[in-house]
Amino acid sequence: MAPALRRMCCPSEEQYVESLFSSIASRYDLINSVLSLGLHKAWRRFAVSLARLSPGNSTLDVCCGTGDFALELAKAVGSTGTVIAIDFSEPMLEIARQKADRAGLSQIDFVKADACDLPFADDSFDCAVVGFGLRNIAEFGRAIAELSRVVKPGGRVISLEIFGIRTTWASAIWKLYFNVAGPWVARFLRGDPQAYTYLPRSVESFATPEEMARQFETQGLENVRWYKLACGAVCVHLGTKPLTKSAPPCVSSEKQDQQNFKGFERE
Numbered sequence: 001m002a003p004a005l006r007r008m009c010c011p012s013e014e015q016y017v018e019s020l021f022s023s024i025a026s027r028y029d030l031i032n033s034v035l036s037l038g039l040h041k042a043w044r045r046f047a048v049s050l051a052r053l054s055p056g057n058s059t060l061d062v063c064c065g066t067g068d069f070a071l072e073l074a075k076a077v078g079s080t081g082t083v084i085a086i087d088f089s090e091p092m093l094e095i096a097r098q099k100a101d102r103a104g105l106s107q108i109d110f111v112k113a114d115a116c117d118l119p120f121a122d123d124s125f126d127c128a129v130v131g132f133g134l135r136n137i138a139e140f141g142r143a144i145a146e147l148s149r150v151v152k153p154g155g156r157v158i159s160l161e162i163f164g165i166r167t168t169w170a171s172a173i174w175k176l177y178f179n180v181a182g183p184w185v186a187r188f189l190r191g192d193p194q195a196y197t198y199l200p201r202s203v204e205s206f207a208t209p210e211e212m213a214r215q216f217e218t219q220g221l222e223n224v225r226w227y228k229l230a231c232g233a234v235c236v237h238l239g240t241k242p243l244t245k246s247a248p249p250c251v252s253s254e255k256q257d258q259q260n261f262k263g264f265e266r267e
């Protein structure tokens with residue numbers, strides 16, 4: 001069955017996800033850093049470098065949470081560029097705004113919006129990213145379609161997501177770490193342990209990296225590929241919006257990406 005159809009979408013599921021993230025907003029960054037062993041910042045930097053942005057570019061961060069991806073995008077596009085960051089959790093957005101203020105990055109605009117119904121015109125952004133967001137969206141294919149719609153022809157859509165380790169012997173260690181350590185760490189750091197039992201469940205019921213790549217293609221993106229981080233537990237997917245229907249696929253930059261990031265495994 002197609003991954004987009006595997007999970008049912010209903011308003012109460014969206015409300016559950018929204019209230020869950022709102023309830024952990026104040027502890028999200030700390031718990032994120034502990035659970036990812038501090039690696040999440042490097043993963044985002046890697047993903048932003050794949051966007052190949054220039055000063056003055058316009059970018060979109062979907063499911064921005066506490067804004068770490070948006071802050072990285074803002075550094076890449078500089079003070080003449082723009083970053084719009086959306087999320088449906090107001091407490092997450094509030095923390096993101098405070099972080100941007102503290103960093104003096106006034107080019108970021110944080111907006112409350114739904115990833116499946118983006119309030120932007122077609123072909124608006126040079127690049128759109130989503131970090132650890134698609135897994136939380138029942139109809140994640142629809143969110144990818146929205147990302148693809150609002151990116152300019154030739155622009156890139158990038159997703160950073162947890163997939164877990166499902167096939168090798170390391171999956172047992174992975175499960176122990178996420179199912180047991182996650183909620184325990186959350187309890188210790190006074191987050192909501194329930195939220196961190198949701199995390200492994202959401203990873204287990206989510207698409208595989210291959211299914212995600214197919215969704216990118218189904219939503220009209222081309223030159224789709226992905227990079228494995230953290231032994232494949234985390235992947236960055238990348239796709240390009242075609243220049244025009246008749247134009248040849250945009251493949252010119254792939255070699256350069258590979259040269260720039262030799263340390264990462266590419267599929």
Ligand SMILES: C[S@@+](CC[C@H](N)C(=O)[O-])C[C@H]1O[C@@H](n2cnc3c(N)ncnc32)[C@H](O)[C@@H]1O
Pocket residue numbers: 014017018021022062063064065066067068069086087088089092113114115116130131132133136137
């Ligand atoms: C795991 S956090 C990721 C935050 C951030 N992107 C990061 O890299 O740390 C997922 C975020 O997605 C948001 N979210 C989930 N579903 C959404 C939707 N349909 N529309 C907008 N935001 C959504 C949640 O509120 C939450 O802030």
